[in-house]
Amino acid sequence: MKPAAFEYFAPRTVEQAVDLLAQHGDQAKVLAGGQSLVPLMNMRLARPAVIVDINRVDGLEYIVAAPAVLRIGALTRQRAAERSRLVAERCPLLRDALRLVGHVQIRNRGTVAGSIAHADPAAELTAVLTALDGEVVARGPGGTRVIAASDLFVTYLTTSLDPREIITEVRFPALPPGTGWSWMEIARRHGDFALAGVGVVLALGGGVITEARIALTGVGPTPVRATSAERLLTGRAPSEGLWADAAEAVRAAVDPDGDIHASAEYRRHVAGVLVQRALCEALTRVREAA
Amino acid sequence: MGTRYVGARIARNEDPALLRGRGLFVDDVRLPGMVHAAVLRSPHARARIHGVDTRRARAVPGVLAVYTHADLGRLGAPLPKLIPHPSLIHHKTQCPLASDAVRYVGEPVALVVAESRYLAEDACDLIEVAYEPLPAVASVEEAVRPGSPLVHEDIGTNVCARYTQQTGDVDDAFARAPHRFRERFVVDRGAACPMETRGVVAPWDARTGLLEVWDSTQAPIPIRNGLAAMFGLLQHNVRVVAPDVGGGFGAKIMMFYPEEVLVPWAAMRLGRPVKWIEDRRESMVAMNQEREQIHDAEIAADGDGRILGVRTVFLYDSGAYIPYGLIVPIVASTTLPGPYRVPSYRCEFAAVFTNKTTVSPYRGAGRPHGVFVMERLLDRVARELGLDRAEVRRRNLIQPDQFPYDVGLIYQDNAPLRYDSGNYPLCLERALDLIDYAAWPARKQAARSEGRYVGCGVACYVEGTGIGPYEGCRITVEPSGKVVVATGVGTQGQGHMTSLAQIAADALGVTPRDVSVHTGDTALFNWGTGTFASRAATVAGNAVALAAQAVRERARRVAATLLEAPVEEIELAGGKASVRGVPARAVSLGELAVAANPLRFAMPADWDGPGLEAVRYFTPPQGAFSNGVHACIVEVDPETGMLSFHRYVVVHDCGRVINPTILEGQIHGGVAQGLGGAFWEKLAYDEQAQPLSTTFMDYLLPTAAEVPALEVAHVETPSPLNPLGIKGAGEAGVIPVAAAVAQAIEDALEPFGAHIAEAPLSPSRLRQLIAEGRRTP
Numbered sequence A: 001m002k003p004a005a006f007e008y009f010a011p012r013t014v015e016q017a018v019d020l021l022a023q024h025g026d027q028a029k030v031l032a033g034g035q036s037l038v039p040l041m042n043m044r045l046a047r048p049a050v051i052v053d054i055n056r057v058d059g060l061e062y063i064v065a066a067p068a069v070l071r072i073g074a075l076t077r078q079r080a081a082e083r084s085r086l087v088a089e090r091c092p093l094l095r096d097a098l099r100l101v102g103h104v105q106i107r108n109r110g111t112v113a114g115s116i117a118h119a120d121p122a123a124e125l126t127a128v129l130t131a132l133d134g135e136v137v138a139r140g141p142g143g144t145r146v147i148a149a150s151d152l153f154v155t156y157l158t159t160s161l162d163p164r165e166i167i168t169e170v171r172f173p174a175l176p177p178g179t180g181w182s183w184m185e186i187a188r189r190h191g192d193f194a195l196a197g198v199g200v201v202l203a204l205g206g207g208v209i210t211e212a213r214i215a216l217t218g219v220g221p222t223p224v225r226a227t228s229a230e231r232l233l234t235g236r237a238p239s240e241g242l243w244a245d246a247a248e249a250v251r252a253a254v255d256p257d258g259d260i261h262a263s264a265e266y267r268r269h270v271a272g273v274l275v276q277r278a279l280c281e282a283l284t285r286v287r288e289a290a
Numbered sequence B: 001m002g003t004r005y006v007g008a009r010i011a012r013n014e015d016p017a018l019l020r021g022r023g024l025f026v027d028d029v030r031l032p033g034m035v036h037a038a039v040l041r042s043p044h045a046r047a048r049i050h051g052v053d054t055r056r057a058r059a060v061p062g063v064l065a066v067y068t069h070a071d072l073g074r075l076g077a078p079l080p081k082l083i084p085h086p087s088l089i090h091h092k093t094q095c096p097l098a099s100d101a102v103r104y105v106g107e108p109v110a111l112v113v114a115e116s117r118y119l120a121e122d123a124c125d126l127i128e129v130a131y132e133p134l135p136a137v138a139s140v141e142e143a144v145r146p147g148s149p150l151v152h153e154d155i156g157t158n159v160c161a162r163y164t165q166q167t168g169d170v171d172d173a174f175a176r177a178p179h180r181f182r183e184r185f186v187v188d189r190g191a192a193c194p195m196e197t198r199g200v201v202a203p204w205d206a207r208t209g210l211l212e213v214w215d216s217t218q219a220p221i222p223i224r225n226g227l228a229a230m231f232g233l234l235q236h237n238v239r240v241v242a243p244d245v246g247g248g249f250g251a252k253i254m255m256f257y258p259e260e261v262l263v264p265w266a267a268m269r270l271g272r273p274v275k276w277i278e279d280r281r282e283s284m285v286a287m288n289q290e291r292e293q294i295h296d297a298e299i300a301a302d303g304d305g306r307i308l309g310v311r312t313v314f315l316y317d318s319g320a321y322i323p324y325g326l327i328v329p330i331v332a333s334t335t336l337p338g339p340y341r342v343p344s345y346r347c348e349f350a351a352v353f354t355n356k357t358t359v360s361p362y363r364g365a366g367r368p369h370g371v372f373v374m375e376r377l378l379d380r381v382a383r384e385l386g387l388d389r390a391e392v393r394r395r396n397l398i399q400p401d402q403f404p405y406d407v408g409l410i411y412q413d414n415a416p417l418r419y420d421s422g423n424y425p426l427c428l429e430r431a432l433d434l435i436d437y438a439a440w441p442a443r444k445q446a447a448r449s450e451g452r453y454v455g456c457g458v459a460c461y462v463e464g465t466g467i468g469p470y471e472g473c474r475i476t477v478e479p480s481g482k483v484v485v486a487t488g489v490g491t492q493g494q495g496h497m498t499s500l501a502q503i504a505a506d507a508l509g510v511t512p513r514d515v516s517v518h519t520g521d522t523a524l525f526n527w528g529t530g531t532f533a534s535r536a537a538t539v540a541g542n543a544v545a546l547a548a549q550a551v552r553e554r555a556r557r558v559a560a561t562l563l564e565a566p567v568e569e570i571e572l573a574g575g576k577a578s579v580r581g582v583p584a585r586a587v588s589l590g591e592l593a594v595a596a597n598p599l600r601f602a603m604p605a606d607w608d609g610p611g612l613e614a615v616r617y618f619t620p621p622q623g624a625f626s627n628g629v630h631a632c633i634v635e636v637d638p639e640t641g642m643l644s645f646h647r648y649v650v651v652h653d654c655g656r657v658i659n660p661t662i663l664e665g666q667i668h669g670g671v672a673q674g675l676g677g678a679f680w681e682k683l684a685y686d687e688q689a690q691p692l693s694t695t696f697m698d699y700l701l702p703t704a705a706e707v708p709a710l711e712v713a714h715v716e717t718p719s720p721l722n723p724l725g726i727k728g729a730g731e732a733g734v735i736p737v738a739a740a741v742a743q744a745i746e747d748a749l750e751p752f753g754a755h756i757a758e759a760p761l762s763p764s765r766l767r768q769l770i771a772e773g774r775r776t777p
């Protein structure tokens, strides 16, 4: 389990990093926390010829609250975000999901942006970004662009990022006051990737649901936004029966794969169970806030 | 003999060094000029090899050598057959490097030695092997089907042994029995996964002719003896050291794994010390595995739930080779009757080759399988006859006045299976008390009324431990007064440095801190077999007791002369010998050691050797039989199939307890591994026998977050078979876990009618079983 030979660069600025990527194209890989890339290299499943280690790049480690959005710099560690007051206040859904990303040791090194860039189909953060309609800011040879979550995730471990681009920032829209949320997942062991997971955001007005956001992980090649269930919920009064209908809508909408850890059928079933439970918890939070 | 330390809960002698990171594991051995080996392994489960081209690999700068089967000469022959058995007709073992065929993913094909492990792995990538992939045998059931591909084509079958053991007239018992129940049980593959993988470092000194081998093995002495024979060296000139070993669980006792031969051989060829450390990915395919058995089992009972007979026919998956012989299936067969009176019993197995990693004993070594079958059968009896599960067990237990109890079978040591002592009803009642079994029906009902599904499981077992042939020990008191104990049984974390020290300390009147225990180095003690089958404490422990007793007697004789008092009046305590009642007339053990080894003068007529030293051996007449009961309470979320353990109770009897802390550690670790085998750890293979769980992301060891707090209680029924009255405890924790957990889950899911007949389970599988139960609560 030793990586194949590679050339190593440790740029100090985003510009240098982007230059290196421009020079080496898809021969190169960005190294952030290394919690996904290094195991792949050690098993020689990834053999980048060039490593661009961004850990020494200045100015990429921050959490800033803009009016309606949290801006998280690319080198912000998952553990830092998890423990951030700003994240807890503005985006508790993100905090709750972060707590279930691997283990403390992993989160001490792993970055928020690295998890998004890696696009593991069972990652928590990709689903949170999707649920919230978040964005990433990418810098490449052609300049800076903003990519919406809905345009980012292409398939397993693949984003629409150009190999010459790096993510400099991830933007999570803040939850308006009074909004309920819930992150629920099933993993074989504490800290494992989820067999299925769901993030829910719920807002009520006049006794009916005014906004419902549901995104799932682990049930397809990319995070899945359950739009049919969201439509079904919006404008209706919350009830156990409604949650069950939403669960059915989610089951109908997802197309998970089976593997050695769980069958496709199991994942589909549990996706519905989690949606039901998450809606229930989110509603409790709405009521607590009121 | 005083017993101040045996039985005491004292801290472990080995921990200060281990906790400070000052242990010495094989990977810590770094020698001048050392080079590194990597093994190229087969990516195919079954393939013919038409050629191996190593030219490109050899051309890599920094690569010293690339070896294939063609380079090995005589050493290329199949590795030793460890434990032959008359029923084992096709005793196949692998060659150190594959010649013309590979039979499992991970089989070694070439060895590269280079200046670094990185370079060695680079070179592995450049070796071109002309494989012709062939259809593989991925399961035992497939292997015995007519027309199945053959793992070893020359023998014309995949069945290498059939063996039957029987006691009583089974068929007659079944013919007459009022009740008979049949089940099919499947126990899947698992892996030992010691925290430290395997590893070998070998320096060869051509001038002294001394070969040293640092090997993370459980059996350094047999390894030394085998290497000496293979390389034509004097045993005296081969030193094998198993230093600190980070877990073995049976999987580090092979005699030989290919690398244990290849690495020293390469060191001798190259004249450079060679290091090979197995990485985790290799370990998941190249370290022996265990557990796969499929039982068709049947029980006959009377109307009161008393057992009239049990019979089972099972398939035992041996993997691609069967170096270790039939130990695992024989242990499974003989553990099955457990603590129960089984008047008639037949156990018939076929050992079967498949294109998967070789199987050899892993903690439990067949015992969990036997217990799973028996306990699940008893649960079936209870359910069908409307009896309480604990009551069915109670009615069938062997009673305390029935020992020694002849089971009527032949055990793994080829001796009759005879339980030496025990108090099975006491253990059961203690466990039922601890889990508050009497209140269970009410608690279960209360949970149900809250919509929760909680179940209770209770499972019993007997564990064969402490088998021969023998172990030995040399004890020396040094002039400093420190006591050195040297024995052949290595330690892989079992606490020998402490438990053996406690035994010696009591005999010699010193503290365990004064006793320095040395194990696993053939230069220090070179007779013995190894640490396996829960035997070290029983066999080596009693050797230590005998040697300490002999040293004690000599010390008293020397002291009697010095202190001018009769021997009978000399006492040993506090590191001194003194005259009874006159504490001021004393001499230290160190002074006695000096006096026992004078520089001048003739020795007295009754002299029996220099210094305060003795060597003694202990050979048990047969195994000693521990036993125990596990009880647990488990909640199942029927919507997700997830478990939460509310309680886990272990009542355990391994005779006299040497150190409760160490014993509980053994039990905790065993239960954790048992839980893995019950719910998390499954080695998955696809239809072409490709392993699918070769990382710890996919092979799920339970962690501290999954293993519940354990409540352990001890019952002490001494063994009459050895002076210390002890029995082994190494495997106890693991044995009945799958049975107890399955029972608890089935109890919890009773409203759904889910039936559990396999291990390990998973949330996904539980959901499926709930669906198959087709009952709605």
Ligand SMILES: Cc1cc2nc3c(=O)[nH]c(=O)nc-3n(C[C@H](O)[C@H](O)[C@H](O)COP(=O)(O)OP(=O)(O)OC[C@H]3O[C@@H](n4cnc5c(N)ncnc54)[C@H](O)[C@@H]3O)c2cc1C
Binding pocket: A029, A030, A031, A032, A033, A034, A035, A036, A037, A038, A039, A074, A100, A101, A102, A103, A106, A109, A110, A111, A112, A113, A114, A115, A116, A117, A118, A120, A122, A123, A124, A125, A165, A166, A167, A168, A191, A192, A193, A194
């Ligand atoms: C034992 C273990 C358990 C884990 N469990 C979970 C889990 O439960 N849930 C979960 O979601 N994850 C889990 N992970 C993965 C972990 O969260 C990783 O930290 C994360 O996926 C990647 O972040 P990183 O900073 O370590 O990125 P790296 O490993 O450094 O990089 C990952 C990939 O992203 C690219 N990349 C990284 N940063 C950027 C950037 N700024 N711009 C462009 N590309 C970039 C890299 O080139 C690489 O391709 C686990 C990991 C381990 C080792």
